[in-house]
Amino acid sequence: MEEQKKAASEQKKACINCGAELKYKPGTTNITCEYCGHEETIAQNEDGFQELELKPYLNEMGSQSHSEEIMMLHCKNCGANQHIEENYKSLHCVYCTMPLIIEDAYKEDWILPGAVLPFQFNQKKSHQIFAKWVKGLWFAPNNLKKAALDPQNTKGLYLPYWTFDAQLFANYTGERGDYYYVNVPYTTTVNGKTVRKTRQERRTKWTPTRGAISGFIDDTLIKASHQRKNAIPSKISNWNLEALESFNPSFLSGFVTEKYTIPLKDGHLSSTKEAEKIAVSWARRDIGGDTQRVHGVDMSLSEETFKHILLPVYISAYRFNGKKYNFFVNGQTGTISGSRPYSFWKIFFFVLFIIIVIVVLVAISQ
Known part of the structure; x- marks a missing residue:
């Protein structure tokens, strides 16, 4: 005997008042009839x-x-x-x-x-x-x-x-990198004179x-x-x-x-x-x-x-x-x-x- 029953995802529910197809109402958990306004709650799976x-x-x-x-x-x-x-x-x-x-x-x-x-x-x-x-x-x-x-x-x-x-x-x-800083000397010109200075530069110590x-x-x-x-x-x-x-x-x-x-x-x-x-x-x-x-x-x-x-x-x-x-x-x-x-x-x-x-x-x- 040929199977006549529709798959679960294709079953459509009719309005009990007028017989029109009930459709999902966005923003709710209800289906509603666009013709007479009848609404029904969509059954939820209690098991999630x-x-x-x-x-x-x-x-x-x-x-x-x-x-x-x-x-x-x-x-x-x-x-x-x-x-x-x-x-x-x-x-x-x-x-x-x-x-x-x-x-x-x-x-x-x-x-x-x-x-x-x-x-x-x-x-x-x-x-x-x-x-x-x-x-x-x-x-x-x-x-x-x-x-x-x-x-x-x-x-x-x-x-x-x-x-x-x-x-x-x-x-x-991998490797773990830890930052440390060292003072590095450098020279610059101030008012026409050469001046020695130091600045800090960042280094990385790598550990396997x-x-x-x-x-x-x-x-x-x-x-x-x-x-x-x-x-x-x-x-x-x-x-x-x-x-x-x-x-x-x-x-x-x-x-x-x-x-x-x-x-x-x-x-x-x-x-x-x-x-x-x-x-x-x-x-x-x-x-x-x-x-x-x-x-x-x-x-x-x-x-x-x-x-x-x-x-x-x-x-x-x-x-x-x-x-x-x-x-x-x-x-x-x-x-x-x-x-x-x-x-x-x-x-x-x-x-x-x-x-x-x-x-x-x-x-x-x-």
Whole structure:
């Protein structure tokens, strides 16, 4: 018998009053009906986040109890893979705004998210943040505030990330540097006479050292998707992970979710490199002194676990003088970053003003 039951992450809840689909209400732990206003609380996992043991997933991806199938849409223009919770009549890629064809949807396995950072404000608020950002731009055209924002092209997107935990142990070799100062004689000319003086110069005494360090690495955050076009700016990629909620598909309702395209194995390699940086930092701290040299670190990781988490961002495009520009808003903090036009004449007259000021100052000094 063919399986008819939908995967947990694709289950949609209907309003008990009018039957419309309930959607997540940003900034709350509720889902709400946009038609009659009915709200329900999203059930939370009392056990908190579940860290998954890393090695079984690396050995046999997708066969574990925390893996499932979801419906995916692939953008042929920019390559983004998107999972749509809402039943849109018309679909557009969140990155490049190109139309997506619902008939091209396909099923694909993914590791079920362990946690989600819910959106803290709605699409309207993201547009207000954009308007404020525009007002603060230097050398922006005067009529930029009239930029055409197409609500259809503004989407709330959950970005996929991996987080890794591990116990770290490492042996290191290096050198401890301690500063000391010596008096160094030198000569200078004062009123035409040669004068002998001394000055202090800093030296470093280096002492060979070795030792061992250990500790727990918590929530190393690794990006889990490639964006070939319109990559998410690093300026907005700062989230408070202490606000993570246990995953519930209701948080995704009304939003787009991007599926990870960086495999767990590659994400783990990146997290190991981050762990190596942490080990070097811990070694420097352990060596002490005024400065340090770390020659070698022999590191091992144990008790490794991971989570697949989803983090919120608004992505949109606006048009000005026939050209499209993109902007991005962190869905938790409201931090914005985007591309923008410049006014040639504002820059020209500013440069001209600076030149005039310099000329006047030079004339006065003479």
